Amino acid sequence: MVRIKHRYILTEIGFEDEKERRKIDTSKLYWTIRNSIQLHFGDFGMGSLLSSLQVKYWNKETGICIIRCSRDQYQLCWSSLTWVTNMFETNSPVSMRVIHVGGTIKMCLRSALEYDRSSLLLECAKEEEEED
């Protein structure tokens, strides 16, 4: 049996209104990405990505999510994420930024930890500058 290979895309989702972030769940994220694929890549994109598209992890506090897609068409999924402008149902303005693409969830989580660490260090440095 040939193994089905996936790619895991670590994404940061930015909201205009921070309160909107807490209303979002994995199903709304899934439908947002799916609608973006349908709009930008049509039936071809849906057929090639839908079987393996899944939102594996979503953190309401940090706005980080991990999306699974097929290995061959991960660039299609990546560009669909970049072109997302509004959330499904709520229509609130949103932007998605891809941080890391990995072959396993473990590497994505490691990358998420490094990203959180670096953003915390940046915030600390900014606070120190403001105090000075």
Added chain:
Amino acid sequence: LLKMQVENAKESFPFKTLTLKPREYFFLIQIDFEDKDAEFSVKVVKNMLDQAVTSFLGLVGKGLSLNVLKADSSAKTAIVHTEEKNLNAIWGAMTLFSRFEDKHVRIRVIKSSSFLLSLSDEVGPPS
């Protein structure tokens, strides 16, 4: 020693092969309508192909270059021009398209070539 080997190779093989791939492709397509009295013009065919490509390939497909050069209303054929890199995508979109203005339609690719002259019926082996 290496320089001598290179010079010997140049002397023994004076000819070089260059492969040029075509950048453009032309299709001769036939469109079968459910309604035989349907309007057929360059504008209608362009509209139909735009809908086919948009439904199959989305907004990205709408940005692909696709030109309708000629439409023959008596034979219901048209000549379409596209780039070589979009060839398979546009051919697939045309084949899978089945409904236009709430009526059944079928697009068949009769000939495809990188040269416009080869789409003509008059081209053939010399008699």
